[in-house]
Amino acid sequence: MKKFQDILAEIMEIARIPMILYDSDGNCTASAPDMDISMTDSVREFIRSDVESQSLGRFHYFKVICSDSLSHVLLVSNFTPDSFTIGRLTVCQLRHMLESQEESVTKAGFIRNLTNGSLSAPDMNRQIKKLKLSAALWCAFVLECDEGFSGSYAFQLLEHAFAGHKTDFCCELDETHLLLIKDTSNILKEYKMLDAPKRTRRKKNSAPADAEHLSYSLKRFAQTLADTLRAEALVQTTIGYSTVADSFAQLPRIYQEAVSALKIRRTFFAERDTIAYDKLGIGRLIAELPTELCNAFLFEVFGTHLPDDLDEETQNTIQKFYENNLNISETARQLYLHRNTLVYRLERLEKMLGLDIRKFEDAMTFKLAMMVLAHVRECSQASGKEHACT
Numbered sequence: 001m002k003k004f005q006d007i008l009a010e011i012m013e014i015a016r017i018p019m020i021l022y023d024s025d026g027n028c029t030a031s032a033p034d035m036d037i038s039m040t041d042s043v044r045e046f047i048r049s050d051v052e053s054q055s056l057g058r059f060h061y062f063k064v065i066c067s068d069s070l071s072h073v074l075l076v077s078n079f080t081p082d083s084f085t086i087g088r089l090t091v092c093q094l095r096h097m098l099e100s101q102e103e104s105v106t107k108a109g110f111i112r113n114l115t116n117g118s119l120s121a122p123d124m125n126r127q128i129k130k131l132k133l134s135a136a137l138w139c140a141f142v143l144e145c146d147e148g149f150s151g152s153y154a155f156q157l158l159e160h161a162f163a164g165h166k167t168d169f170c171c172e173l174d175e176t177h178l179l180l181i182k183d184t185s186n187i188l189k190e191y192k193m194l195d196a197p198k199r200t201r202r203k204k205n206s207a208p209a210d211a212e213h214l215s216y217s218l219k220r221f222a223q224t225l226a227d228t229l230r231a232e233a234l235v236q237t238t239i240g241y242s243t244v245a246d247s248f249a250q251l252p253r254i255y256q257e258a259v260s261a262l263k264i265r266r267t268f269f270a271e272r273d274t275i276a277y278d279k280l281g282i283g284r285l286i287a288e289l290p291t292e293l294c295n296a297f298l299f300e301v302f303g304t305h306l307p308d309d310l311d312e313e314t315q316n317t318i319q320k321f322y323e324n325n326l327n328i329s330e331t332a333r334q335l336y337l338h339r340n341t342l343v344y345r346l347e348r349l350e351k352m353l354g355l356d357i358r359k360f361e362d363a364m365t366f367k368l369a370m371m372v373l374a375h376v377r378e379c380s381q382a383s384g385k386e387h388a389c390t
Helices: 002-015 040-048 083-103 107-115 121-131 154-162 184-190 209-232 248-268 282-287 291-302 312-323 328-334 339-353 360-389
Strands: 019-023 028-031 053-056 059-066 069-077 138-144 169-174 177-183 238-245 274-276
Touching: 002 019, 002 028, 002 083, 040 053, 040 059, 040 069, 053 083, 059 083, 069 083, 069 121, 107 121, 107 169, 107 177, 107 248, 121 248, 138 184, 138 209, 138 248, 154 169, 154 177, 154 209, 177 184, 177 248, 184 209, 209 238, 209 274, 238 248, 248 274, 248 282, 248 360, 282 360, 291 360, 312 328, 312 339, 328 339
Parallel strands: 238 274
Antiparallel strands: 019 028, 019 069, 053 059, 059 069, 138 177, 138 238, 169 177
């Protein structure tokens, strides 16, 4: 879009004729300084007409057509005899620029530009037509490797082993991230619920069988993807994946969902190597809280003494205690501890924190507080990185 603005500015400087450029929806995208750009209604009426150019009021109207579809509408002030000729020459220049751009369009470039928001709706439609793409029911998978993918053949493996269908897309986002947009119909065929646990009784508000099958298949596919890259490309990856989208216009949304899943995983679910956007639970809620509110909650729970990083033994004890639903006997058995030893550890934790996690209310408060604390620290680290960059 900036190239269009630059070309228009250069032509107006040479011809000294004011011009306005609208997109195919009738929205102004570029114009001469201090010009009235409120001709949206007349522009949209011109778009609906069958003519490619016309004179109306103070302007000549021109349609910029590329690959048999409307790209833009150009308005050229008609106060000089050469205005119409200058307008036609400008339309040719804009059309040639569009055509040269589309000659180099690839599936990877298309999906990268679409997901990062740099494609307008007209550009998207033209590139879809040029690449002969068709819509499907997609899921987005964003792969992250802290050590980077350079030097490995992870992307080649991803491209050939997991994005082999016509409706699949994959691209490199940066040194540490890859993107796969996968047609879910192929995932559903490959991962059937043959070994999924059978439900003896369906809950009243449980997900339909189709949704359950999809959720199960996406989880299996994501884990297979992570395991394959680790075994074959020798890279340790974490994968965030999205809900589904059934149109090209929704692909930026599911891409952002996958990115958000990865971000929230780092804070709350670091032990997992795959995470689904719709399985983030309370982590997604906490991630949306403002830092000020989080700090107020932490002060309410811990006062001025936030818990320092707990040692590995204490963390393991707490984790097992929660996993066993606050059952002291079962937790002690799994930790190979005497019951009194575990009670002593929990009492020591109570003296340190002021919370007795043997009680449900305190256990819930502590769990939430530690998640909120992790969120605050993640935000602080992110802010520090931003300041370092500036």
